[in-house]
Amino acid sequence: MNDSRPIRAKSGTNHEGTSAHNRRVMIDALRINGALSRADLARATWLTKQTVSNIIEELERDGLVSSQEAVRKGRGQPSTPYRLVPEGAFAIGLQIDRHVTRAVAVDLVGSVLVRAEAGLPPGGPSTGAKVILDLVTGVRSKLAAIVQQSETRLVGLGVAMPGPFGIDGSGDDPWMMEAWQKFPLLETLTAGTGLDVGLQNDAAAAATAERMVGAAHGLDHAICLFVGYGIGAGLILNGELYRGANGNAGEIGMALLFADGKSTPLEHRASLASLYQHLSADPADPDLHAHIDDLALRGDPSIEAWIEAAAADLRWSIHLIETIFDPQTVILCGSAPVALVNRLIAAIGPLQPSTAERRGRTLPRLQPGMADPWSVALGAAAGPISRAFDPHFAAILKDSR
Amino acid sequence: MNDSRPIRAKSGTNHEGTSAHNRRVMIDALRINGALSRADLARATWLTKQTVSNIIEELERDGLVSSQEAVRKGRGQPSTPYRLVPEGAFAIGLQIDRHVTRAVAVDLVGSVLVRAEAGLPPGGPSTGAKVILDLVTGVRSKLAAIVQQSETRLVGLGVAMPGPFGIDGSGDDPWMMEAWQKFPLLETLTAGTGLDVGLQNDAAAAATAERMVGAAHGLDHAICLFVGYGIGAGLILNGELYRGANGNAGEIGMALLFADGKSTPLEHRASLASLYQHLSADPADPDLHAHIDDLALRGDPSIEAWIEAAAADLRWSIHLIETIFDPQTVILCGSAPVALVNRLIAAIGPLQPSTAERRGRTLPRLQPGMADPWSVALGAAAGPISRAFDPHFAAILKDSR
DNA sequence: CTTATTAAGTCAATTGTCTTGACTTATTAC
DNA sequence: GTAATAAGTCAAGACAATTGACTTAATAAG
CATH class of the missing domain: 3.30.420.40 (ATPase, nucleotide binding domain)
Incomplete structure (x- = not known):
């Protein structure tokens, strides 16, 4: 009667799923490429002109896209580009x-x-x-x-x-x-x-921020190495943020480094927390951010030693990320002061040789991302x-x- | 005329995509759960009974599934389970x-x-x-x-x-x-x-093998740590093998370990290649596999030192994998002799504390996978x-x- | 033993969404 | 001025899932 091991299966789909996907594909295409005509969208998405027309019409009714002035580009009827409506x-x-x-x-x-x-x-x-x-x-x-x-x-x-x-x-x-x-x-x-x-x-x-408006815009495989109070990685795999089985994927700060005969979490060596400790600073001090920005800008010796050590650890982390994820690019971002992030990026280079060094690369192996206190929000x-x-x-x- | 930066967009979908997906979902459900009735499939996949009936009928015509004897399980019409046809x-x-x-x-x-x-x-x-x-x-x-x-x-x-x-x-x-x-x-x-x-x-x-018939069967987030001539990781993320931007994701053997003041690829420390070197053995020797199996089985001192060192590196690797991927489980498999893999697993334990240690775990953090020369094929x-x-x-x- | 209840599965009609092919419109090239 | 080209529309059609009523076959209850 009650055999009930639960049956595990993936969900099926139906017309609505198809339609919802196609709407999303249109929006995504406009986000990545900027304004596009219906014909462009049809070619890019492999859908028919008619389907695109129907969907665009619906999106326009919903206030998500709007037409721009028609553009003449050679022979044939001028095309009417559509763009995303920010509002x-x-x-x-x-x-x-x-x-x-x-x-x-x-x-x-x-x-x-x-x-x-x-x-x-x-x-x-x-x-x-x-x-x-x-x-x-x-x-x-x-x-x-x-x-x-x-x-x-x-x-x-x-x-x-x-x-x-x-x-x-x-x-x-x-x-x-x-x-x-x-x-x-x-x-x-x-x-x-x-x-x-x-x-x-x-x-x-x-x-997620880098993907929407930053260095990962339009990329399907990118890893954001985030240096904040702790250190973590945001994983964009197959065009989506990867969360892991329990939402904890990317917590690279807990990765163990062996140095000086003992193992230490990366987070204890390369993160703002470690910098605060190095400087004997109070994390709650509201002026700390500006102070560190200033120190980094001046290349103050009190911070240089930490930068060198942290950069070495980050260089290792980037190599690890490239080795494990094979991304299109690695993005270094953080809630750290901009000057500090810039100093770190400068100190990280040159990168270790890795499988990421391939002919035909178009993107840099390491790119700066946002370093803005508001980027996480x-x-x-x-x-x-x-x-x-x-x-x-x-x-x-x-x-x- | 030739503005032509190529337009990047994801592909849209249509009825055939829907239908193809639903067929796959049925097959997947039967693969994971064993034989299921149409009603079971409808509940598990969120599709209607009618849709499931149509698809099952089609799959049966195609020779991919076949019905088994009806089973009575309480009130109501007996259900007819369908199973995958191996042939x-x-x-x-x-x-x-x-x-x-x-x-x-x-x-x-x-x-x-x-x-x-x-x-x-x-x-x-x-x-x-x-x-x-x-x-x-x-x-x-x-x-x-x-x-x-x-x-x-x-x-x-x-x-x-x-x-x-x-x-x-x-x-x-x-x-x-x-x-x-x-x-x-x-x-x-x-x-x-x-x-x-x-x-x-x-x-x-x-x-891929572990997912079809092994320890990762039915799992959506699992990492297979593969110890062979080199060492690598097979990444099952969101129910699919993850390949990375260039098909090189998971090449963990090139990850750098710091020890004794220098950095060494993991592969040079924990892999059959390193064992062969440790034993001064010829990799081309056809009897080598059996010989190592024998050494491992007897706990021969010539191999114990290598096992301890490799186990320490693997312990670190497993911690790293748990930290970065947050998988449901880690599977240790390889083309190494079975006795060696068993000795390694024994020597690896106990694992480092990690975010994988959570209440309500049902799967072990580390499981043995296939260790069979044929598993890669x-x-x-x-x-x-x-x-x-x-x-x-x-x-x-x-x-x- | 009879009847009610429950569940599996089918039938026929309907709906939603994409596709097809012919057509219209607007522009440039010759 | 005419042909060629491309954007976009129209109306009918095709495909696959949905709906709700129905049939079938079993157990549970009285």
């Missing part, structure tokens, strides 16, 4: 960091329209939850004041915070994020905002936009909603 | 290794029906190509002698050989595979057999089967054929 959709992004929380509102093309920041009191979620919810609500209403219809076009709230997720705290977590991990954050935010809420770690968010917001509009396998399937 | 499809797998080449014929469910082996003369492709082609032809005709209609049901020829691919040889490649890399192998085999030919590296092939054959019958994103799209 076609919005998302809120929320970054929760150790001492600060940031929220942004972005549009369909990834422009930041509203940004707001707040300090996080040391009490953890018990006092911090209200701060966060207020911040989100504030950004949301500022967005509504700037653009009409933003509420109906809000596709979700993306949250980014340091991972890993779902791990039993070791008790000696030096970064105090453990309490946040245990707090039912997503449920609280869902209840408090009524929005679709998604979570990713900060490196994944940075990668932007990536957090890019999450819901991507989920709603980018083509991906799960979006075709029946059980995906 | 529904076949593929040839070819492994090209340094001194030997192996070919197998497998059926839809991954059973090996024919196997053949040949030594590879030292001359490289110039003399080896004929040996290989003859081996494949021999296996193919033996298959045809065993089962009728095998030729019409042959979905392809999968080739596995050591990677990485497409790299400019450094000239001092100690493994002599470079000449093979430059040889137009796929073209030669396509021309010589008329079959669809696909290529993967040996670790990827091992992972099997995986090579599993490649075409998987390409033809497993659900994956590319199979839905219009440009995939």
Whole structure:
């Protein structure tokens, strides 16, 4: 009667899945290539002109694309290019960091329209939850004041915070994020905002941002090495962010390095946390960012030793990433001060020989990405936009909603 | 006139894509769960009973599934389970290794029906190509002698050989595979057999085999650490083998380890090549495999030191893999003698603490996979089967054929 | 033993989405 | 001025999943 081992199977699909995918493909094509005519879209997507026409018409009705002036380009009827309408959709992004929380509102093309920041009191979620919810609500209403219809076009709230997720705290977590991990954050935010809420770690968010508006734009295989308080990698594989079985893929900071006869997590050697320790600085100091920027810019000796050591570790990490993932490019980004990231990139070169050194490369092996305190919040917001509009396998399937 | 930067876009899909996907989903469900009724399939795939009926009927006509005796399981009409028909499809797998080449014929469910082996003369492709082609032809005709209609049901020829691919040889490649890399192998085999030919590296092939019939069966996130002449990882991510931008993902053997003040590729420390060197053995010796098996079984001191050192490196590798990929499980497999693999697994434990240590785990963090000289050839054959019958994103799209 | 209930599976009509092929429109090349 | 070329539309058609009623075959309940 009750044999019931559950049956595992992938979901099937139907007409709606087909249609949804084709809509996403159009949006993706316009995002990558800029404005395109219906004929261009048909050629690029392998769909018929008629199908493209139908979908474009529908997207235009939905306010997601709009036509531009016709362009003559040789013989034949002039083509009418269509472009993405930035105001076609919005998302809120929320970054929760150790001492600060940031929220942004972005549009369909990834422009930041509203940004707001707040300090996080040391009490953890018990006092911090209200701060966060207020911040989100504030950004949301500022967005509504700037653009009409933003509420109906809000596709979700993306949250980014340091991972890993779902791990039993070791008790000696030096970064105090453990309490946040245990707090039912997503449920609280869902209840408090009524929005679709998604979570990713900060490196994944940075990668999502790079893919939407940065160095990974249009790439299907790219790894973002994110240097923040910790260090992590955002994995873009087959054109999608890879999350792993439990959402913890890319937590490279915990990779072990052997040096001086002992093994140390990468994170303890190359991350802002390690720099703060090296400088005996207080991470909660609001002027620290500017101070480090200044030190890096001046090439202050107090920071040079750390840069050299961190660059060596990053050079190793990049080699490892190239070896394991075989990406089109590696992108170095972070919440670190810009000058520091620039110094790091300079100090990393030249890279180790690797399988990435191939004839016919068009992209550099290592590229600088965003180094902006707001990039993680932007990536957090890019999450819901991507989920709603980018083509991906799960979006075709029946059980995906 | 000629503005022509090429337009990049993902392919759209249509009814055929939908239908093809749903067929694959059925086959996948039967492969993972064993025989299932139409009603079971409908529930598991989210498709309607009617749709499932239509597809099953078609698959039965095509000889890919067949009904079993009806089973009564409580109230209601008895259900008729359907199972995969092993003889529904076949593929040839070819492994090209340094001194030997192996070919197998497998059926839809991954059973090996024919196997053949040949030594590879030292001359490289110039003399080896004929040996290989003859081996494949021999296996193919033996298959045809065993089962009728095998030729019409042959979905392809999968080739596995050591990677990485497409790299400019450094000239001092100690493994002599470079000449093979430059040889137009796929073209030669396509021309010589008329079959669809696909290529993967040996670790990827091992992972493909594990996924079809081994420890990764039914898993969507698993990493196979493959210890052979070199060492590599086969990456199963989101239910598919991940190849990277250039087909070289998982070449972990080139990852650098720091020890004794210098950096060494993992491959030089933990691989059969390093063991051969440790033992001053000749890799071309046909009795070497059995000899090492014997040494490992007896716990011979000449091999124990190597085992301890290699186990330490593998322990580190497993930690790294868990950290970076967040898989459901890690599988240790190889073309090494079984006793050696068993000794390695024993010597690896206990594993390092990692994010993989979570409550509610059901799978072991590390599992033994196949350690069989034929597993790579099997995986090579599993490649075409998987390409033809497993659900994956590319199979839905219009440009995939 | 009879009847109700439950579940598997089928039938026939319908719906949704892409495709096809002919057609219209607008422009440049000769 | 005419032919060639390309963008885009129209209307009918094809394909594959869906829907809801129906049939079949078993067990459970009275």
